[in-house]
Structures are given as C-alpha cells and as structure tokens.
Amino acid sequence: MRFGDLQRTTIVITGVTRGLGRAMVDEFVRLGHIVSGCGRTKSEIERLVQLYPEHDFQVVDVASHLQVRAWAEHLIEKHGAPRLVLNNAAVLNAKAPLWEVSDQDFSNEIEVNIKGVVNVIRHFAPSMIGRRRGVIINFCSRWAVDVEKLMGPYCATKWAVIALTRVLAQELQEHGVAVIGLNPGIVQTAMLKRYLSGNGAAEMSDYLTPNEWAAIAVPFILRLSLKDTGKLRHVLAPPTYSTCTRTRERSYL
Ligand SMILES: NC(=O)c1ccc[n+]([C@@H]2O[C@H](COP(=O)([O-])OP(=O)(O)OC[C@H]3O[C@@H](n4cnc5c(N)ncnc54)[C@H](OP(=O)(O)O)[C@@H]3O)[C@@H](O)[C@H]2O)c1
Secondary structure (H helix, E strand, O other), X not given: OOHHHOOOOEEEEEOOOOHHHHHHHHHHHHOOOEEEEEXXXXXXXXXXXXXXXOOEEEEOOOOOHHHHHHHHHHHHHHHOOOOEEEEOOOOOOOOOOHHHOOHHHHHHHHHHHHHHHXXXXXXXXXXXXXXXXXXXXXXXXHHHOOOOOOOHHHHHHHHHHHHHHHHHHHHHHOOOOEEEEEEOOOEOOXXXXXXXXXXXXXXXXXXXXXXHHHHHHHHHHHHOOHHHOOOEEEOOOOOHHHHHOOOOOOOOO
C-alpha cells in the first residue's frame, strides 16, 4: 500500500520553521494528514501552533539526543508510531576552504546534519519496527554524491547521510520499514540564499519557491514505499528538473 492511499497519515518533520519543512507542513495539512514538526525558532513554532492547533509543533534541537527522545516519546504516546518521518533539518556552512573552517563550525554541522538525523532515527525507528511499517526519508542533496570546493562540511555530512540511509535500509528491510534519501533539487530558501551569497541575490528567482516545490514534492513523497528503500530519489531530477526551474539548470545544494 502506498502512503498516499491512506486518508490520514501521521507525519513527523524536522525543521518546520522555514524553507522546505515549513512549506511541506502546509501541503500535508491541506491533504488531510496529521503533522508533527520541530525547529529551534520559538516564535515560528508558536505561530504554527496557533495556525494548526490540531497538529503538534514543538521547539526541539535535533542535535540534542535528550530533546529528541522527549519529543519522540510525547508524539508516539499521542499518535502512535509515525507512518512517515522526514529528516529535513540541516545547516549549511559559510563557504571556506577546509583549513579555514573552525572546529566549532565543523562540529555544529556534524551535530545537526548527521547526529540530528541519527537522533531522530534512534527514537522513532523502534516504534515503526514494532508496527512493521513506515517510511523514513533523509533529505540529501546533489552533494550526497558529488562535491564542490568550499563546501567541505556540507558535502561530508550529506555523503554521510546517504551512507547511513543505505545501511539503515538494509537493517530495516526485514522489518517492513523503508529508508530513502531525497534530493529536493534547488529551491528558494534561506539555505539557498546563503549558498548564493556573493553570486547575486537575483539568481534566487530562477528557482521554485518552497510552496511551488511542496506542491510537487509532497505527492512525490507520499508515493515512496519499500520499493524505493536504500535509494536516492530526486524530486526535481533531470529531465523534469530543468522544466521545474524558471530559467536554467544550475548546480544543486
Ligand atoms: N533549498 C535547497 O535548494 C536545497 C537543496 C538541496 C538540499 N536541501 C536540503 O533540504 C533540507 C531543507 O533545506 P532548506 O533549504 O529548507 O533549509 P532552511 O531554509 O535553512 O531551513 C532549515 C530548517 O531546519 C531547521 N533546523 C536547522 N537546524 C536545526 C536543529 N538543530 N534542530 C531543529 N531544526 C533545525 C531550521 O529551523 P531553526 O533554525 O528554527 O531550528 C529550518 O526550519 C536540508 O536538509 C537541506 O540540506 C535543500
């Protein structure tokens, strides 16, 4: 059974305060699903709580094993095992050659982009194993399979996420739970702005807005299933990728 076939799917999303996560919230809610999300920006989480009181939004730092554990216990008690877990939260380093990246900046990227993903898996996967169902989607990038100079920490963390995705897919296959890497393509978010800074802000408008992207991505995500486990799937991959940007193809984040 595909997840899109279900009337109300329980969905957990990390990083819902802006960007792709925020746009996915609107689209999943619009389609009638039950959404639980987290992020660190309290004001944005409060705004979501007001906007969607029947859903569940909390201030959680995914880099904190203890905060993720408490969040998972609360959600599993309230809704049971999630059907879909979206490991979307991530950070992007300021462009720099590797020798100029500070210890703190490198550690922060590992804490959020790698350990954050693992914290969520550690605390949600057992309930999904128990129900023998569910899909875990780890947000990757072109830079989960490619590299770009000055982007060392981000590339390293996304390569790690794809490796963990493939390992976990093997571990969970016998339990009926799928684990899939997702390359969203390029979308006009704060992360893209950070990447393009210095290249001219006007380029932002070449790409889909988060809401335009979510209208394509959410139905795509809801169709993913065990047949996709261990794979890297592309929301805006060629040949459709170029038609989904406004003007031209560029490299991916
Ligand atoms: N935009 C693109 O073109 C693009 C391309 C390829 C891949 N991606 C991937 O797509 C995903 C979403 O990217 P985006 O462009 O939407 O980024 P974004 O606009 O920077 O949003 C990132 C989200 O993650 C949250 N977050 C960051 N650190 C967190 C933490 N420690 N705990 C909880 N939440 C945290 C942020 O919220 P707070 O700051 O409030 O915590 C925010 O809601 C990322 O995995 C990114 O690598 C994006």
